Amino acid sequence: xxxxxxxxxxxxxxxxxxxxxxxxxxxxxxxxxxxxxxxxxxxxxxxxxxxxxxxxxxxxxxxxxxxxxxxxxxxxxxxxxxxxxxxxxxxxxxxxxxxxxxxxxxxxxxxxxxxxxxxxxxxxxxxxxxxxxxxxxxxxxxxxxxxxxxxxxxxxxxxxxxxxxxxxxxxxxxxxxxxxxxxxxxxxxxxxxxxxxxxxxxxxxxxxxxxxxxxxxxxxxxxxxxxxxxxxxxxxxxxxxxxxxxxxxxxxxxxxxxxxxxxxxxxxxxxxxxxxxxxxxxxxxxxxxxxxxxxxxxxxxxxxxxxxxxxxxxxxxxxxxxxxxxxxxxxxxxxxxxxxxxxxxxxxxxxxxxxxxxxxxxxxxxxxxxxxxxxxxxxxxxxxxxxxxxxxxxxxxxxxxxxxxxxxxxxxxxxxxxxxxxxxxxxxxxxxxxxxxxxxxxxxxxxxxxxxxxxxxxxxxxxxxxxxxxxxxxxxxxxxxxxxxx
Amino acid sequence: xxxxxxxxxxxxxxxxxxxxxxxxxxxxxxxxxxxxxxxxxxxxxxxxxxxxxxxxxxxxxxxxxxxxxxxxxxxxxxxxxxxxxxxxxxxxxxxxxxxxxxxxxxxxxxxxxxxxxxxxxxxxxxxxxxxxxxxx
Numbered sequence: 001x002x003x004x005x006x007x008x009x010x011x012x013x014x015x016x017x018x019x020x021x022x023x024x025x026x027x028x029x030x031x032x033x034x035x036x037x038x039x040x041x042x043x044x045x046x047x048x049x050x051x052x053x054x055x056x057x058x059x060x061x062x063x064x065x066x067x068x069x070x071x072x073x074x075x076x077x078x079x080x081x082x083x084x085x086x087x088x089x090x091x092x093x094x095x096x097x098x099x100x101x102x103x104x105x106x107x108x109x110x111x112x113x114x115x116x117x118x119x120x121x122x123x124x125x126x127x128x129x130x131x132x133x134x135x136x137x138x139x140x141x142x143x144x145x146x147x148x149x150x151x152x153x154x155x156x157x158x159x160x161x162x163x164x165x166x167x168x169x170x171x172x173x174x175x176x177x178x179x180x181x182x183x184x185x186x187x188x189x190x191x192x193x194x195x196x197x198x199x200x201x202x203x204x205x206x207x208x209x210x211x212x213x214x215x216x217x218x219x220x221x222x223x224x225x226x227x228x229x230x231x232x233x234x235x236x237x238x239x240x241x242x243x244x245x246x247x248x249x250x251x252x253x254x255x256x257x258x259x260x261x262x263x264x265x266x267x268x269x270x271x272x273x274x275x276x277x278x279x280x281x282x283x284x285x286x287x288x289x290x291x292x293x294x295x296x297x298x299x300x301x302x303x304x305x306x307x308x309x310x311x312x313x314x315x316x317x318x319x320x321x322x323x324x325x326x327x328x329x330x331x332x333x334x335x336x337x338x339x340x341x342x343x344x345x346x347x348x349x350x351x352x353x354x355x356x357x358x359x360x361x362x363x364x365x366x367x368x369x370x371x372x373x374x375x376x377x378x379x380x381x382x383x384x385x386x387x388x389x390x391x392x393x394x395x396x397x398x399x400x401x402x403x404x405x406x407x408x409x410x411x412x413x414x415x416x417x418x419x420x421x422x423x424x425x426x427x428x429x430x431x432x433x434x435x436x437x438x439x440x441x442x443x444x445x446x447x448x449x450x451x452x453x454x455x456x457x458x459x460x461x462x463x464x465x466x467x468x469x470x471x472x473x474x475x476x477x478x479x480x481x482x483x484x485x486x
Numbered sequence: 487x488x489x490x491x492x493x494x495x496x497x498x499x500x501x502x503x504x505x506x507x508x509x510x511x512x513x514x515x516x517x518x519x520x521x522x523x524x525x526x527x528x529x530x531x532x533x534x535x536x537x538x539x540x541x542x543x544x545x546x547x548x549x550x551x552x553x554x555x556x557x558x559x560x561x562x563x564x565x566x567x568x569x570x571x572x573x574x575x576x577x578x579x580x581x582x583x584x585x586x587x588x589x590x591x592x593x594x595x596x597x598x599x600x601x602x603x604x605x606x607x608x609x610x611x612x613x614x615x616x617x618x619x620x621x622x
Contacts, residue, residue: 046495073495075603075619099599099621136522136596137561137589195558205595206622244558247599247621251551254602258544271602415493416622444593446524486595 004037006044009053017465018401020064021049027056031065034402036465039069042413042457046073048080054269055083060090060278062343062350066402068357069465070411070457074098076272079356079412082405085278087338087349091264092283093275094253094290096353098334101249101290102297103208103241105380105408106174106330107391108305110323112234112316114214117481120315124212125439125482127311132210132304134203134486135443141165141201141303149193149245149296152200153185156295160302170305173327173371174298175359182338183295184288188245189252196245196296201303205443205486207412207451208240210304211382213389213478223393223475226375227328235478236325237389238304239382241334242297249293253286278351287351290336301330328391329369329378331358333408339367341403352403360394360406360472368394379472381463383410385428386436386453388477390463397470406472407463410456423449442485451485489517492617498597499604499619503612507542508570510607510614511549511580515567518550521620523594526565530587533560538579542607545571545578546616550600553584562586563594597622 002013011019011033019040021031031052035043043049048071055065055077062084071080077096085091117124133139142148142165151159157178160166171178203210215233218224229235242249257274258265260282265274276283305327309320316323336353343350352359361368363376372378376393383389387410398404414422425445432438432453442448466472487509492499500517504510519526537552539545553564564584571580598621606617 075497075601075621079496095602099601136557136563136592136594191555195555198558198561204598206598244554244598248551248555251599255544255548259540271605274602412496415495416498417491417493443595444524447595 004040006049009049017469021053027053028061029056029064031056033067033071034465034469035069036461039457039461039465043067043071048073048078051076051078052081054273055081055096057268058083058085058091058093058096058273058275059264060086062086068405068407069462070407070409072411074356076270077355080407081355082357082402083353084341084350084403087278087351090278090351091275092278092286092336092351093273093353094250094286095272095274096355097250097290097336098355099247099250100241100334101246101293102332103334104297104330104332105237105239105382106301106305107328107380108236108308108325109228109328110234110325112323113232114234117234121439121482124315125441125484127315128210128308128482129441129484131311132203132307132484133201134484135205138202140199141307144197144200146193146197149197150185152296152299153188153292154183155179156298157302160299165306166302170302170327172369174330178298180291180294182288183292185292187285187289188249188292192245192248192252195248196243199243201300201307202243203240203304203486204243205447209483209485211237211480212482213237213480215476216388216479217477219474219476223375226372227378227391227475229391229476236308237380237382238301240300242293243300245296246293249289253289256282294332294335298330329380331380333358341399354405356408357405358408359404360398361404362394362396362398379406381407381409381459383459384453384456385438385440385451385480385483386432387459388479390459390474391476392463392466392472393475395470395473398472401469402471406466410459410462412455413457414455416450419450419452419455420446423452423454425449428452438480439482447485487513489513491517491520494619497619498622499617502616505613507614510616511546511571512567512569514546514616514618515550515553515564515584518553518597518620519563519565521622522597523563523592527587527591529591530562530585532583532585534583536579536581538577540577542578543605545580546607546618547600547602549580549582550618554597554599560586561589563589563592
């Protein structure tokens with residue numbers, strides 16, 4: 001048997017791309033890493049494996065604690081982590097969802113080709129940067145009041161439709177129709193709502209971005225047809241989450257859990273895994289609050305997408321409808337949802353925690369929107385500014401291997417501190433423009449250095465593993481044209 | 487008192503020291519500002535906050551969380567932090583102030599939240615030390 005050891009943590013190779021950390025000590029279940037040897041070498045370099053082992057201690061965790069191919073060290077639960085816990089006898093863990101609830105990605109299509117955009121890149125990147133709020137204190141597309149925030153938390157993209165920020169087609173192409181039925185705005189604190197009201201329709205900063213891309217390759221014609229993708233087509237990718245409102249909600253519940261369920265917390269190896277016992281008042285409240293934050297994040301991305309449509313209208317002097325600027329799909333990266341999965345032949349309702357991981361339901365699954373049910377759910381995997389992104393579809397093996405999940409991006413390789421030592425923002429920006437024809441505009445050079453292509457893992461390798469395992473199948477590849485960052 | 491930003495794959499860590507707990511807490515808060523912004527201008531008005539919690543780590547967590555909250559709702563970056571920490575009736579209390587630099591005066595990024603991950607607050611022969619990972 002092939003084994004690998006990193007800092008005293010020994011992994012056994014189950015089969016190609018599947019590595020198991022057998023159950024030992026207080027671990028409730030074994031853990032698995034889905035990676036090639038090259039990715040595993042990178043995963044083993046920081047505390048990812050230790051954090052994955054810690055995640056196996058969550059009460060009611062089922063099957064395996066999982067690390068996706070893009071996994072890296074986070075806080076508490078690793079980024080790229082998937083953990084499913086029983087909704088009756090387990091727990092729900094805000095720390096295993098993360099602070100940025102429903103941080104995610106949506107892709108909008110257009111009928112423009114790369115040739116239509118060439119020559120307009122500079123104008124487009126400047127117009128997007130000027131019109132899409134980003135950075136700290138950049139405001140939002142909508143200056144909301146408390147009633148607006150309440151309505152967004154409760155009704156999600158339905159609110160955006162009623163207010164003229166969305167069209168029906170946006171809802172039918174979003175997970176859950178853009179509205180979580182379990183949202184409970186009353187479980188979101190006033191403090192969180194105060195933070196959210198000035199940030200409705202804003203990118204934020206860090207690794208969040210908006211990118212105009214062109215489709216460079218199609219791997220599965222039938223699925224690409226169903227998604228409406230073809231070579232040379234221009235698409236827009238939006239990556240952000242629930243902003244300060246979601247961050248505050250996670251913080252609030254970590255502290256509430258610490259105060260009320262300190263005994264449970266004392267048995268967990270990392271306080272950041274804080275979990276509320278299933279069925280407890282706090283578990284119900286957090287679930288309602290988290291679902292409300294999911295709605296907020298969807299509306300956030302919807303408002304940005306609406307603003308992008310307006311920017312394209314001005315730059316290309318045509319209506320957005322005539323450019324067919326329709327939503328392909330919206331995927332969440334930080335989420336814990338009640339889902340039904342078959343575990344050892346038995347159907348069970350589980351909270352599936354995905355932290356830096358994407359849901360990847362296959363063809364035929366009832367929760368895949370009707371538009372895609374015959375081919376599988378779209379999955380959008382952003383790469384770095386200098387590498388391609390991918391569109392995948394939920395793979396047949398995802399329900400058996402990963403509770404219907406796959407990777408969420410390229411995954412960081414290098415700290416921001418190190419990135420700033422190795423890269424100079426202006427140089428990265430100029431090289432991207434001159435060598436790769438990628439136009440980047442950011443709030444600061446430091447942000448560009450911290451997000452330089454070299455700080456990310458090889459997205460091709462991440463997607464290769466996902467495709468080979470059948471958890472997310474390659475459909476198309478895209479390459480950046482313009483990128484704005486907060 | 488002093489702080490250092492420490493590398494972390496996805497986030498940013500702050501290691502801080504001080505002669506007493508107040509100095510150490512203020513140094514962590516200055517580290518939070520440094521993780522947000524490279525150059526800080528001398529503008530802005532001072533404001534005060536008082537935070538209490540059941541333990542020292544919880545107090546540091548809530549203090550930094552409060553600064554992040556004040557940042558978002560006041561639209562200012564809290565810098566030049568000052569703090570004093572004491573225990574009263576089993577509760578830990580931090581009385582602190584910061585100069586709030588208006589967002590319009592800085593190029594800053596969003597530190598999303600303070601985390602408990604790897605958090606340490608400990609007394610040593612040279613004074614107090616703290617270590618905090620920030621979600622960026």
